Amino acid sequence: MTQTKNPTTKKKTHPLNMPTAVWTGHDLLGGKPVDSLTIIFCTTGCYWGMGEGCTMCGYVNDSADSTPSDDDLLAQFDRAASKSTPQTSLLKIFTSGSFFDEHEISTQARTRILETIGEMGSVKKVVAETRPEFVTEKKLADTLAVLDRYDIRFEIAMGLETSNDTIRKDCINKGFTFDDFVRASQTAAKTGVSTKAYLLLKPPFLSEKMAVDDMLSSISDTVPHASTISLNLCNVQNGTLVEELHNHRDYRPPWLWSAVSILKTAKEMFPHITFMSDPVAAGSNRGPHNCRECDKEVAQVLRDFSLSQDLDVLSDVDCQCYSLWEKVMELEDNAYGSYLVK
Ligand code: SF4
Ligand SMILES: [Zn+2]
Incomplete structure (x- = not known):
């Protein structure tokens, strides 16, 4: 679609x-x-x-x-x-x-x-x-010709969103492939430029568990091509298809617990990679949220982890809604596309 x-x-x-x-x-x-x-x-x-x-x-x-x-x-x-x-x-x-x-x-x-x-x-x-199609050796060389004079390092950031081409096409309509991203990252690496990849947690049409699984496999696929991976938690922006779906109760932004869980697993698997997450609109109906009681605290934990890369920070938070999130992860796949908890 x-x-x-x-x-x-x-x-x-x-x-x-x-x-x-x-x-x-x-x-x-x-x-x-x-x-x-x-x-x-x-x-x-x-x-x-x-x-x-x-x-x-x-x-x-x-x-x-x-x-x-x-x-x-x-x-x-x-x-x-x-x-x-x-x-x-x-x-x-x-x-x-x-x-x-x-x-x-x-x-x-x-x-x-x-x-x-x-x-x-x-x-x-x-x-x-930048999108990957604009990454060329010439543009990188032009950029480095200036920045090298001032001893400034350069990194390109690309919104890969997921390593799964089907999800990127059918759920996000991003208009490029994983191979396009890899090619751009390799072009950058040839000139000594690093890559930051943005991944999108929970584009539309995925259950909470499918979204979490997609991020875990995307992280594994992306690690060879990026030194920093930023987990973007999908939020509802004006004038978008996601907004239309949200208005019809067909889309719920991700749980903050999903991000905590993904970052924990990812950092344990790939300690040399920097993982970041700065949840936008956290705690609101249109942003990633848990039960509302713990949203502020859990969102802050994600930001604190991003700055410290300390796994203990992610374990240092709890709320009674955690078990509800576990149930959602278990059952939402059987809900015929509806979300179970607002
Ligand atoms: S998310 Fe898509 S439409 Fe928006 S700026 Fe990036 S490539 Fe363009
Ligand atoms: Zn809670």
Whole structure:
């Protein structure tokens, strides 16, 4: 099944010289927590999202109404950089699309942005998100030609979502294959660039247990091709197929216990890999949740684990709803596609 665009998509008007979002936080770098800055550029948006789009993605609502000029993009970066501190070591770049798509960010703008990052003086690593089809040796070489001058490491981040091509196509409509991801990761590795993979826990049309099993097999398949794996917990975004399903009670976001369980197993199996999870909208009806009583605490445990990689953190939380989650895992496969507990 493929997605037809939801007619209720709500696109906001946005000044071209303002980033969509920017925030400071903490991330792991070389095994230690450091200050990070995340910027989401406002560009013309993801070409895939403008067409068929992914079933869970509402980012097309964040894209610009007209094409930002190179100067607009630089102005967006300057506004974002003003939030950095002298300790900001990690810079994460998103565009609600692909940093390497020329239609979103031209080669000239990309080069100028990278030079400005270098001139900040504090940044040690840049992570930029892109779809795999835009990862070429030329673009990586152009990027490294700038960043190497400032001794800054580079990582590409790709939304692989799952290693299962059937689930990626039929449940997510992502528009690329696992082999495409592997090819991009290998191209990056050839130039010394590392890969971060985003996996999606519980796209639509999967029971809780199928979703957990999909993440565990995806992690095993992805480990040879990524040094960091980020577990994204699906949430309900405006104007998406997932929202339509959710409105008809045909979709429930994942349990936070599922993420705890996946990260525990994954870290035990692959201690050398960095596993992250920052659950968006946790505890709300449209976000990943447990029983509501423990949501805040369990979501914080996932964030604490992401910064420490300490398995004990994941064992240090409990709630009476844990046994309910175990029952859901056992029985939901027999519920003919309905979820058992809201
Ligand atoms: S999830 Fe990524 S690839 Fe899919 S439509 Fe959204 S921005 Fe584009
Ligand atoms: Zn609970």
